[in-house]
Amino acid sequence: MSKKALVVVSFGTSHSDTRKKTIEICENELRKSFLEYDFFRAWTSKMIIKKIKNRDNEEILFPDELMDMLCKKGYDEVYIQSLHLICGEEYNKLLDIINSYKKRFSKICIGRPLLSTLEDYKYIAEFIDIKSKKDIENDFKKEYSAVVWMGHGTEHIAHSSYAALDYRLRVKESPAFIGTVEGYPEIEDVLFFLEKNNIKKVHLRPLLLVSGDHAKNDMAGNNDKSWKKILEKKGFEVEVHLEGIGQFDEIQRKFVENLKDEL
Template sequence: MQKFIKLLLAVCLMLSFTMSASAQAAPTKKALVVASFGTTFPDTLKNDIEGIENALKKAFPDRDFYRVFTSNIVKKRIAERDGIVIDDLKTALDKLAAQGYTDVLVQTTLLTPAEEYNNKILPAIKEYQTNKTFQKLVIGKPLLTEDKDFNLVAKALTTQMPKNLNSDQSVVFMGHGSPHMHNVAYDKLQAAFDKLNIPAVIGVVEEDDHPNFEDMQATIAKRKIKEVILMPLMVVAGDHANNDMAGDEDDSWKNLLSADGYKVSVVLGGLGRNSEIQKIYVAHAKQALKN
């Protein structure tokens, strides 16, 4: 009987040692995936997208970093022009699974939880969560998602606005808008600006969404604005900012407002380079891990 007990103890010790050695040999592999729409403008890639990516990498140094773009057109153009292949989210998650990652944090750099988020990012996340491909897979929300985000973003935007504007001066932020349905995030952010007495008016590129250019025009006329500072309300200052907002064509916002008699200046630069905006994305990622 004593021999049996000794043998059993020896087996248990061997199993314990084997399990301990196995755990040491295979530590948890953690990944940070930053999912952006993407851009073909090298300057905005470096300053805007990489600005957010670098803030997240600094906040999560224990995670290996991976970049993802959701726009097929952007990915194709970069591949053709630069020979650089950037994965979509599903491809990246497949690679991470094959490499043995078990803990994956995905943070999107999208502005709002709209079409791109709902149609490309969430379905992929839900698929891998349902299949239990990873022990842990979470996603941080876009910049303007919860009610508390709007005041935080409004205050963050003041750090890039000119100081001490007069009553006849206003920043006009150009957002994208949605071609399919009204994105209420712009209304909520405008309400936050107004509540905090921030001299800023929002308009969107998409004519079928609101507040469109005509809506914005009516607002600044009502406020008796004489001088406008145009700034993009977009994570990256890409095609819309450089052309629709600040371009030399007659129908750019800069030239349309100038033709209406406004004094117009332009500040090009996406939200991604704003350190206070970066902090909000980091907070969203941390919240995702807590949930």
């Protein structure tokens, strides 16, 4: 009888509070949906893996270390789900590793990241639009309110993912706007649309699986370069929401469906 492994791979986080609410909840949803497989996790950030080891003495494996271990333990079928948001550098790094192990297992199957197919973009744009409208529904003058979602951004060719998602929101005439910390659209691009639409109040949300350093510091921090401070200096009223998107049922279900699609 073949031994089957379910592997859930994420970038990782050193923030224990958001890890429990996001990464681990997504992992648990996948475990419940694939009960016949033995569960394993891996992270693609060696820096965070090392930090967790030094701080908490917790051993989390890099994907190639985990694949070696699965080989030694006699697993012949490996089903992998990425918790990455786009097909960027981290996901492609994972693909390169997985492809190098294809001859060592009878079957390897990998579920795509959150944003890959056109249907994925449609689904996530709908999720963002609905969530944003709910955020502003109790504002005094909601026609002058908007929700800004801060993504990580990338220099990888997949940087267009964020602009493609924002374009869908613009077509929907959604009160939601996408910006990134390390890519395009930038905060200046978001400010252009906020001012053009005569927005007075901004809800800030992370377009990140976890609410870690970027959300707590780059988005909501008290330093002059945080998006919160930049917006306040421009005269906007700002309300911060610190949930990583991994906390939402719609995102957890999407990762499960992505792996089921591959199967």
